[in-house]
Amino acid sequence: MTQDDLLTRANAWLAEDPDPETRDELAALIDAGATAELAARFSGTLQFGTAGLRGEIGAGPMRMNRSVVIRAAAGLAAYLKAKGQEGGLVVVGYDARYKSADFARDTAAVMTGAGLRAALLPRPLPTPVLAYAIRHLGAVAGVEVTASHNPPRDNGYKVYLGDGSQIVPPADAEIAAEIDAVRSLNDVPRPEAGWETLGDEVLEAYLARTDAVLTPGSPRTARTVYTAMHGVGKDVLTAAFGRAGFPPPALVAAQAEPDPAFPTVAFPNPEEPGAMDLAFEAARAVDPDLVIANDPDADRCAVAVPDASVEGGWRMLRGDEVGALLAAHLVHKGATGVFAESIVSSSLLGRIAEAAGVGYEETLTGFKWIARVDGLRYGYEEALGYCVDPEGVRDKDGITAALLVAELASVLKEQDRTLLDLLDDLAVAHGLHATDQLSVRVEDLSIIANAMTALRERPPVSLAGLTVVSAEDLTKGTESLPPTDGLRYHLEGDYKARVIVRPSGTEPKLKCYLEVVVPVAAAVDLAPARTTAHEVLVAIKRDLSAAAGL
Numbered sequence: 001m002t003q004d005d006l007l008t009r010a011n012a013w014l015a016e017d018p019d020p021e022t023r024d025e026l027a028a029l030i031d032a033g034a035t036a037e038l039a040a041r042f043s044g045t046l047q048f049g050t051a052g053l054r055g056e057i058g059a060g061p062m063r064m065n066r067s068v069v070i071r072a073a074a075g076l077a078a079y080l081k082a083k084g085q086e087g088g089l090v091v092v093g094y095d096a097r098y099k100s101a102d103f104a105r106d107t108a109a110v111m112t113g114a115g116l117r118a119a120l121l122p123r124p125l126p127t128p129v130l131a132y133a134i135r136h137l138g139a140v141a142g143v144e145v146t147a148s149h150n151p152p153r154d155n156g157y158k159v160y161l162g163d164g165s166q167i168v169p170p171a172d173a174e175i176a177a178e179i180d181a182v183r184s185l186n187d188v189p190r191p192e193a194g195w196e197t198l199g200d201e202v203l204e205a206y207l208a209r210t211d212a213v214l215t216p217g218s219p220r221t222a223r224t225v226y227t228a229m230h231g232v233g234k235d236v237l238t239a240a241f242g243r244a245g246f247p248p249p250a251l252v253a254a255q256a257e258p259d260p261a262f263p264t265v266a267f268p269n270p271e272e273p274g275a276m277d278l279a280f281e282a283a284r285a286v287d288p289d290l291v292i293a294n295d296p297d298a299d300r301c302a303v304a305v306p307d308a309s310v311e312g313g314w315r316m317l318r319g320d321e322v323g324a325l326l327a328a329h330l331v332h333k334g335a336t337g338v339f340a341e342s343i344v345s346s347s348l349l350g351r352i353a354e355a356a357g358v359g360y361e362e363t364l365t366g367f368k369w370i371a372r373v374d375g376l377r378y379g380y381e382e383a384l385g386y387c388v389d390p391e392g393v394r395d396k397d398g399i400t401a402a403l404l405v406a407e408l409a410s411v412l413k414e415q416d417r418t419l420l421d422l423l424d425d426l427a428v429a430h431g432l433h434a435t436d437q438l439s440v441r442v443e444d445l446s447i448i449a450n451a452m453t454a455l456r457e458r459p460p461v462s463l464a465g466l467t468v469v470s471a472e473d474l475t476k477g478t479e480s481l482p483p484t485d486g487l488r489y490h491l492e493g494d495y496k497a498r499v500i501v502r503p504s505g506t507e508p509k510l511k512c513y514l515e516v517v518v519p520v521a522a523a524v525d526l527a528p529a530r531t532t533a534h535e536v537l538v539a540i541k542r543d544l545s546a547a548a549g550l
Contacts, residue, residue, distance in 0.1 A: 001042070003035060009042050010060070016185045017059065019066040019102070026059035048072060048176040050168055050368055051505045054147055054156035057098055064099070064147075064155045066106055067185060072157055073107040073143070074188045075179030077114035079171070080141055082178075086115055088140030088162075093121040093130030095146040095232050095297045096258030097155050100124065103145045106190070113189030116140075119196040124232045124258060125203065126298035127158070128397035132206045133198075135164040135394065149229075149269035149295040150507065152262045164394040166368035169482070203236070209392045210240045213400045215333055219410035220245040223288040226402075227252035227279045229268045230259040231296025237399050246406055250286050252279050262296070269295060270302035270316070270384065280304065280314045289409050290419075294398040300384040301398035303405050305419050317419070320346035320435045322405065323380035324426055325419055326388060329408040330378050331356040337377025340370050343481070343488065344500050344513040345382040348426065348433035355429070364484050365502065367396050382435065382513065424526055431517045432526065434533035438512035438541045440550055448503050448510045451548040455487055455501060460547040463499065464539030466491035474502075495536060499544060510550070514540050 001009075010030055017023045029038055041060025046053050046068055053072055055064045080088060090111045094104035104120060111118035119137065121130060127144050134142040140162045147156040159167050159175070167175070182188065214220075224241075226249035228234040234256050241249055254264050255278060262268040265275045270293040283291050283304070291304035291314060303322050307315035317325075327339055327349055338359035341349045353360035358377070363369035370379035370387065371394040379387040385396030388404050405419075412418055427433070442448060459471045472478065474486040486502035497516040504511050516536045518529040 001039070006035065006038055006042055010038050013042070013060060013067065017065070017067050018070070018185065022059035022065045022067075029059070048075070048172065048179055049505070050166065050172045050366065052156060052158040052167070054150065054154060054506050056153050057155050064157075066099070066102055069103040069157060070106050070110055070185055070188055070190065071179050071182045073110035074114070074182045075175050076141065076143070076159060077111055077116055078178040078181070079175045080116060081114065085140040087117065089117045089119060089137060091119050091121070091130060091133045091137060091139045091142045093127065093133070093142070093144045094124055095127070095144075096124040096260055097145075097147060097296070098152070098260045099155055100145045103155065103157065104143075107143050107145070108195040109190040109192070110188060112194040113191050117195070119198050121202070122198050122200060126233055126236050126294075126399060128299055128393045128395060128399060129203060129206050129236065131160060131164055131393045131395040131397070132209070133202045134160055134162065135392070136202060136205055138162075144297070146297040148297050148299070148506070149267065151267055152260060156506075160395075165371035166366070166395065168368050168372070206392075207236070207239055207243060209389065210400050210403060211244060212392070213389050213404050214244055214407050218407050219414050220407070221247070221413055222290055222406045222409040223247050223286075224249040224290045224292050224406060225252065225279055225283045225286060225288045226250070226291075227255045227276075227293045228257075228298070229265065229270065229275065229293055229296055230255050230257070230262045231268065231294060231298060232258055233294035233298030233398060236298065237294065237402060240399050240403055241406070244403055246410075249292065250282060250288060252282050254278055270300070276302070276304065276316060280312055283314055284312070289413060290406065292402045292405065294402070295384070298398045299396045301386060301401040301405070302384050303419075307420065318435060319380070319382040319384045320348065320433070321423055322384070323382065323386065324348045324352060324433075325408060325422060326380065326386055326401065326404055327352045327378060328422060328426060329404065329411075330388070331358070335377050338373055338375040340373040340376055340379040342366065342370060342381045344502070344511075345380060346433045346435050346515055347498065347517070348430060349380070351430040351433075352426070362480065364481055366505065371395055424523060427520050427526060427529070428523055432520050432529045432533055433515060433517050434530070434537060435513070435515045436537045436541070437514065438544060440510045442508050442510070445508060447550075448508075451510055451550055452485070452487070452501070452503065454549045455547060458547070459487075460489070460543065463489070463491060463543045463547075464497070464536050466493035466495065466497050466536070466540075495532070497536065497540065499540060501544075501548070510548075512541075512544055514544075516540070
């Protein structure tokens with residue numbers, strides 16, 4: 001694109017931009033002749049996919065802004081009408097990030113102008129409330145404005161269809177084509193009124209359903225410290241805990257209220273280093289049974305437990321550990337149906353399901369796939385996502401997952417046992433399934449592409465001294481999985497191991513998911529098994545990094 005072409009495009013965008021803030025921002029860049037910055041913003045458009053849209057807030061088609069959102073809403077409306085959904089209801093929810101309320105209101109206006117009915121949730125609320133509202137209200141689609149646990153400068157746009165689960169192919173490409181067909185914002189009717197703003201009835205119905213994940217009369221004694229991570233989870237989680245009869249969670253005050261700046265964390269993700277420091281500090285002061293954290297839109301749930309063997313006395317459980325604990329708890333409660341997980345999650349779930357005689361299925365990464373499993377009773381993903389009530393919320397839900405963890409901790413507490421004791425039992429019964437992740441955040445996306453190319457052209461023959469017995473390029477799909485950009489290796493030797501490498505769908509990261517399974521004959525073997533597993537995982541990380549050129 002020549003400089004003249006760039007300025008022509010930027011000025012055309014400026015003339016249509018409905019937001020005074022991004023209009024001023026873009027005008028200043030044009031006036032300053034900031035060619036490099038303008039090129040970055042106008043080198044293409046944010047791509048709409050199965051994760052919807054997600055990106056940095058700012059002016060231009062490569063950023064999240066009202067112009068981009070209006071186009072996305074118009075494309076979604078056109079897609080729904082083409083599917084015969086004229087006059088259908090679209091529910092719109094939003095979190096407390098910068099611009100979220102504006103993007104939600106624009107979406108409601110576009111839907112109304114297109115001849116659909118629109119209903120806005122009454123205020124910033126957890127994503128699972130929106131996912132619940134779609135099915136509860138019989139909507140044809142839903143939109144959640146959120147960037148989940150991304151940095152403060154980001155926002156996003158997540159689309160669900162009428163079954164209450166997120167879009168998958170080919171709907172994503174069909175919606176993207178309708179978005180591309182929007183030539184000018186002036187062609188998109190945006191009335192000033194005509195949509196409904198919901199009251200608290202939907203939230204009350206959601207809260208009433210949260211009780212359904214618990215066993216009537218079960219112990220409710222677990223004491224918790226809770227952090228909302230500056231997001232929207234606090235009021236809903238504390239209400240759910242209160243209705244269920246648990247002790248009120250002790251709040252991490254500095255992170256309790258919504259704040260789009262996320263001032264106390266570098267990344268508002270419980271998995272990121274340092275994000276849980278304030279929660280652990282609060283836990284050392286009040287000595288609870290559990291620490292529970294939600295991410296900013298409260299669809300994920302992190303759990304930490306007292307552990308005298310680690311510095312600071314508190315240990316974050318891995319998502320795979322919580323996933324196994326919840327599965328074991330549901331089996332004990334007599335759950336039937338299918339237990340499902342994504343391919344990047346621990347194979348321990350399959351062992352638990354097999355032993356319990358319940359169905360089991362693996363899917364591609366993301367709850368958009370897990371939620372579509374026939375007969376789903378429980379689904380989880382290692383990135384702290386758990387679906388424990390698929391009939392109510394066909395997505396991950398950090399509120400109901402927290403309730404179920406608290407119930408399990410309460411049951412164990414009555415037996416003078418802990419979540420760590422149950423994890424030991426599972427390791428003895430099924431082998432120690434140890435997981436870890438090599439995650440590389442990049443500024444230059446070509447680093448990710450080069451690493452994937454290196455692994456495809458020169459696949460490793462061994463990792464950590466374990467022979468690679470199968471190397472699958474998942475872009476070709478498998479008998480049970482549709483194509484996706486990823487590589488999967490199975491390793492054999494003294495210990496079975498598995499490695500999956502894939503680019504993140506929502507962040508500039510290359511993610512490598514590692515698992516090693518060490519046989520355990522008795523509880524006395526657990527400590528040496530954990531040492532062995534740690535050593536093997538460290539060696540796999542080292543060898544995989546070298547093979548990928550990282």
